Amino acid sequence: xxxxxxxxxxxxxxxxxxxxxxxxxxxxxxxxxxxxxxxxxxxxxxxxxxxxxxxxxxxxxxxxxxxxxxxxxxxxxxxxxxxxxxxxxxxxxxxxxxxxxxxxxxxxxxxxxxxxxxxxxxxxxxxxxxxxxxxxxxxxxxxxxxxxxxxxxxxxxxxxxxxxxxxxxxxxxxxxxxxxxxxxxxxxxxxxxxxxxxxxxxxxxxxxxxxxxxxxxxxxxxxxxxxxxxxxxxxxxxxxxxxxxxxxxxxxxx
Amino acid sequence: xxxxxxxxxxxxxxxxxxxxxxxxxxxxxxxxxxxxxxxxxxxxxxxxxxxxxxxxxxxxxxxxxxxxxxxxxxxxxxxxxxxxxxxxxxxxxxxxxxxxxxxxxxxxxxxxxxxxxxxxxxxxxxxxxxxxxxxxxxxxxxxxxxxxxxxxxxxxxxxxxxxxxxxxxxxxxxxxxxxxxxxxxxxxxxxxxxxxxxxxxxxxxxxxxxxxxxxxxxxxxxxxxxxxxxxxxxxxxxxxxxxxxxxxxxxxxxxxxxxxxxxxxxxxxxxxxxxxxxxxxxxxxxxxxxxxxxxxxxxxxxxxxxxxxxxxxxxxxxxxxxxxxxxxxxxxxxxxxxxxxxxxxxxxxxxxxxxxxxxxxxxxxxxxxxxxxxxxxxxxxxxxxxxxxxxxxxxxxxxxxxxxxxxxxxxxxxxxxxxxxxxxxxxxxxxxxxxxxxxxxxxxxxxxxxxxxxxxxxxxxxxxxxxxxxxxxxxxxxxxxxxxxxxxxxxxxxxxxxxxxxxxxxxxxxxxxxxxxxxxxxxxxxxxxxxxxxxxxxxxxxxxxxxxxxxxxxxxxxxxxxxxxxxxxxxxxxxxxxxxxxxxxx
Numbered sequence: 001x002x003x004x005x006x007x008x009x010x011x012x013x014x015x016x017x018x019x020x021x022x023x024x025x026x027x028x029x030x031x032x033x034x035x036x037x038x039x040x041x042x043x044x045x046x047x048x049x050x051x052x053x054x055x056x057x058x059x060x061x062x063x064x065x066x067x068x069x070x071x072x073x074x075x076x077x078x079x080x081x082x083x084x085x086x087x088x089x090x091x092x093x094x095x096x097x098x099x100x101x102x103x104x105x106x107x108x109x110x111x112x113x114x115x116x117x118x119x120x121x122x123x124x125x126x127x128x129x130x131x132x133x134x135x136x137x138x139x140x141x142x143x144x145x146x147x148x149x150x151x152x153x154x155x156x157x158x159x160x161x162x163x164x165x166x167x168x169x170x171x172x173x174x175x176x177x178x179x180x181x182x183x184x185x186x187x188x189x190x191x192x193x194x195x196x197x198x199x200x201x202x203x204x205x206x207x208x209x210x211x212x213x214x215x216x217x218x219x220x221x222x223x224x225x226x227x228x229x230x231x232x233x234x235x236x237x238x239x240x241x242x243x244x245x246x247x248x249x250x251x252x253x254x
Numbered sequence: 255x256x257x258x259x260x261x262x263x264x265x266x267x268x269x270x271x272x273x274x275x276x277x278x279x280x281x282x283x284x285x286x287x288x289x290x291x292x293x294x295x296x297x298x299x300x301x302x303x304x305x306x307x308x309x310x311x312x313x314x315x316x317x318x319x320x321x322x323x324x325x326x327x328x329x330x331x332x333x334x335x336x337x338x339x340x341x342x343x344x345x346x347x348x349x350x351x352x353x354x355x356x357x358x359x360x361x362x363x364x365x366x367x368x369x370x371x372x373x374x375x376x377x378x379x380x381x382x383x384x385x386x387x388x389x390x391x392x393x394x395x396x397x398x399x400x401x402x403x404x405x406x407x408x409x410x411x412x413x414x415x416x417x418x419x420x421x422x423x424x425x426x427x428x429x430x431x432x433x434x435x436x437x438x439x440x441x442x443x444x445x446x447x448x449x450x451x452x453x454x455x456x457x458x459x460x461x462x463x464x465x466x467x468x469x470x471x472x473x474x475x476x477x478x479x480x481x482x483x484x485x486x487x488x489x490x491x492x493x494x495x496x497x498x499x500x501x502x503x504x505x506x507x508x509x510x511x512x513x514x515x516x517x518x519x520x521x522x523x524x525x526x527x528x529x530x531x532x533x534x535x536x537x538x539x540x541x542x543x544x545x546x547x548x549x550x551x552x553x554x555x556x557x558x559x560x561x562x563x564x565x566x567x568x569x570x571x572x573x574x575x576x577x578x579x580x581x582x583x584x585x586x587x588x589x590x591x592x593x594x595x596x597x598x599x600x601x602x603x604x605x606x607x608x609x610x611x612x613x614x615x616x617x618x619x620x621x622x623x624x625x626x627x628x629x630x631x632x633x634x635x636x637x638x639x640x641x642x643x644x645x646x647x648x649x650x651x652x653x654x655x656x657x658x659x660x661x662x663x664x665x666x667x668x669x670x671x672x673x674x675x676x677x678x679x680x681x682x683x684x685x686x687x688x689x690x691x692x693x694x695x696x697x698x699x700x701x702x703x704x705x706x707x708x709x710x711x712x713x714x715x716x717x718x719x720x721x722x723x724x725x726x727x728x729x730x731x732x733x734x735x736x737x738x739x740x741x742x743x744x745x746x747x748x749x750x751x752x753x754x755x756x757x758x759x760x761x762x763x764x765x766x767x768x769x770x771x772x773x774x775x776x777x778x779x780x781x782x783x784x785x786x787x788x789x790x791x792x793x794x795x796x797x798x799x800x801x802x803x804x805x806x807x808x809x810x811x812x813x814x815x816x817x818x819x820x821x822x823x824x825x826x827x828x829x830x831x832x833x834x835x836x837x838x839x840x
Contacts, residue, residue: 045661048665049664049665050661050664050665051664051833052830052831052833069667069830070667070668070669071667072667073665073666073667073668074667076665077665078661078665080661084658084659084661084662085659085662086589086593086656086659087567087593088567088570088589088592088593089589089592090569093572093589093592096572096576096578097576097585097588097589099578100576100577100578100579100580100582100584100585100588101582101585101666101667101668102666102667103578103579104578105578105579107578125569126569127567127568127569129567
C-alpha cells in the first residue's frame with residue numbers, strides 16, 4: 001500500500017511538487033500522468049526514497065519512509081526509464097549482489113525462474129555493456145523483482161522497448177498486480193495507462209488536478225459525453241482553454 | 255554557413271560561462287573561485303603579470319640569462335619542433351578524424367555543410383584550446399626565466415601552437431590519402447624511416463669534417479657545452495634543414511619588438527602555407543570522427559570511474575562466494591573488488607608476494623647488499639608515503655565510480671552508514687594489501703646505507719608490524735575525504751559531463767586537498783598520543799622498543815578506527831540526505 005500525505009518538494013524557490021496526497025491499495029495500478037515538468041519523476045523519486053521530500057509523509061507497506069526508510073525500501077522496487085546497472089557486474093552477479101543487499105535466501109531458484117521468464121538465461125555471464133537496451137531493462141526488472149516487492153514504481157517503463165518487450169512488460173505489470181502488489185506507473189503513453197491502470201492521478205505544475213478510478217476521472221471531465229478516451233480526458237484536464245484539436249484519421253493505404 | 259558554426263561555438267562558450275557564474279550563487283563554488291583565483295595569482299600569474307621591476311622582487315628559480323646561448327637554443331628548439339612534427343607522420347595509425355564531440359558530429363554531419371566548412375569549424379574550435387595552452391605555456395616559460403614583453407611571448411607561443419595544430423591536421427589528411435591509395439601503416443612508416451635514414455646519412459656525409467664528440471673542456475660548464483652544440487648544429491646543412499622550423503620559433507625567441515616584427519612575416523607565411531595545405535586537402539573524415547568521438551566519450555566516462563584507458567570491461571569472476579546472508583557491506587566489497595580487476599585477486603597478491611620475497615632475499619645476499627638494500631629501503635619508504643597520500647586519489651572503486659548508480663544505491667534497504675562502509679571497503683583493502691606487500695619487501699630487502707649503522711631484521715620487523723597494523727585504519731580515514739567530496743560536490747564527478755573545469759573547481763579541489771591533509775594530521779594526533787603513552791609506559795617497564803612499537807600500534811589503530819567509525823556515521827547521514835538533482839548544472 002502507498003499512502004501519501006501533503007508531499008511537497010522544493011528546489012530552492014522552485015516548487016516541483018506541492019501538497020500531494022493520495023492512496024494506492026494492494027492490487028491497484030495507479031497511472032501518474034501529466035505534461036512534461038508536472039513533477040511525475042520527482043514524485044516517484046520521493047516515494048521511493050531516492051530523494052527526501054521537503055514536507056509531507058510517505059508510507060510504503062505501512063512503513064513511514066522518513067522514520068523507517070530501511071523497512072519501507074525493503075518493500076518496494078523502482079524501475080527508472082534508464083536502467084541503472086553496474087558496468088562491471090555480469091547479469092548473474094547483479095542478482096547475487098541484490099540478493100545479499102535484500103537478504104533473499106533462495107535467490108538462486110528465484111533468479112533462475114526470473115531469468116527464464118525474462119529470457120535472460122543465456123546472458124547470465126554477460127556484462128551490461130554487451131546487452132541491448134531492452135535486455136538491460138529486463139535485467140533491471142529481474143533485479144527489482146528478486147525480493148518480491150509489495151510496492152512497485154515504474155517510470156516510463158516502455159522507453160526503448162521493442163514490441164516483444166512492451167508486451168512482456170505489460171504482462172509483468174498485470175501479473176504483479178494480480179498477485180497483490182501495489183503499482184504506480186508514470187508514463188506519457190496514455191493508451192498504456194488506459195490498458196493497465198485501475199486508477200489515475202493527473203498532475204500539472206506540481207499540483208494534483210484529479211485522481212480516482214479511471215471511470216471517476218473520466219466522468220469528471222467527460223462533460224456527459226460517452227466513449228471519451230483517456231487521452232481526451234488528459235487534454236481537458238491539463239490544457240489551457242485552447243485545446244489542440246485531435247488529428248484527422250490517417251487515410252487508408254492504397 | 256561558417257557564421258552559424260561560429261554562432262554555435264560562441265553561444266556554447268557564453269552559456270557555459272553564464273552557467274558557471276550562476277553556480278557561484280552557491281557559497282561552496284564562490285569560495286572555490288576565490289581560493290582558486292588566489293592560488294593561480296600567487297603561483298602562476300604573479301610572475302606572468304610582473305614587469306621587470308616587480309620581477310626582481312619575486313624570487314623564483316630560473317635558468318638565468320640565456321641570451322648568450324640564443325643561437326644554440328634556436329637550433330635546438332627547431333630540432334625538437336621538427337622531431338615533434340615528424341611524430342605526426344609516424345605515430346598515427348587511423349584515418350583522419352576531427353576532434354568533435356558526439357553531439358557535434360551527429361548534428362554537423364547530417365547538416366548541409368561542406369567538408370571544407372567543417373574543417374574551418376574544427377580550426378575555429380581548436381583556437382580555444384590553443385589560446386588556453388598559449389597562456390599556460392607563457393606562464394610556465396615566464397616563471398622559469400623567459401625575458402621580453404609578455405605580449406610578444408604570447409604571440410610567439412600562439413604561432414608555434416597554431417602551426418603545430420595545422421601541421422598535424424594536414425599530415426592526418428595526407429596519411430588518410432595514403433591509406434586510401436593502399437599504403438598501410440607499416441609500409442608508410444618504413445618509407446618515412448627510409449627517407450629519414452637517407453637524409454641523416456647525407457647530413458653526416460656532408461658534415462663529416464665538422465662533426466666530433468665534445469672535448470673534456472666542452473663539457474666542463476653549461477656555457478662551454480652550449481658553445482659546442484652551437485658549433486656542431488651550426489655547421490654543415492643542419493641550419494638549412496632546420497630553417498622552416500627556425501622560422502616558426504623565431505618570433506617567440508625575439509625579445510624586442512623590432513626583431514619580433516622582422517621574424518613575424520616569415521613565421522606567418524609558414525602558418526598561412528599550412529592553412530592553405532589543410533584547406534585544399536580535405537578527405538573523408540566523417541566515419542573516423544564519429545568513431546573517435548564515441549571512443550573519447552567512453553574513455554572519459556571510464557576515466558571518471560577510475561578505469562584509465564579501459565573502454566570495454568571484461569566479465570570477471572567474483573573474488574569470493576557471496577552468500578545471501580551476512581553483512582550487506584560485504585556485498586559492496588565484493589562488487590567493487592570485481593570492478594578493481596584481476597590485479598587485485600588473491601592469486602595475483604600471492605604471486606607478487608613470492609616475487610618480492612625472492613627479490614628481497616636475493617638482493618640481501620650479494621656483496622652489494624648494503625648498497626642495494628639502501629636503495630630498496632628508500633624506495634619502500636617513498637612508495638609507502640606516496641601510497642598513503644596518493645592512494646585515496648588513485649583508487650576510486652567507491653562512491654566515485656558509483657555516482658552514476660546513486661539512485662540504485664539510495665533504493666537499497668540499508669542504513670546510510672552501511673552503504674558508506676561498504677563503498678570504502680574495497681579501496682581500503684586494496685591499498686592496505688599493497689602497503690603490506692611493500693612492508694614485506696622492506697623487511698626482507700632494506701638496509702641502511704654503508705657506514706650508517708645497523709638496522710637489523712628485528713628492528714625492521716618491528717617497524718613494519720607497527721605500520722601494518724595502523725595502515726588499514728589510516729586508509730579508512732583517508733578514503734573518507736574524497737568520498738565526502740563526492741557526496742557534497744557530486745557535479746565534480748558526473749560522468750560524461752563537462753563539469754569538472756574552471757578556477758572555482760580547482761579552488762574547491764585545493765580546499766579539499768588541504769582539508770584532506772589537515773584531517774589526516776588531526777586524525778593522527780590522538781592516535782599518536784595513544785601510541786606515545788603506550789611506548790612511554792612500556793619504556794618505563796624497560797621493554798625493548800622492538801616490542802613496544804608493534805604493541806603501541808594497536809591502540810593507535812583502535813583510535814583511528816574510532817575516528818573512521820565517527821566519519822562513516824556522519825557520511826552515512828549525508829548519504830541519506832543526498833540529492834543529486836539539487837545540484838546546479840554547469
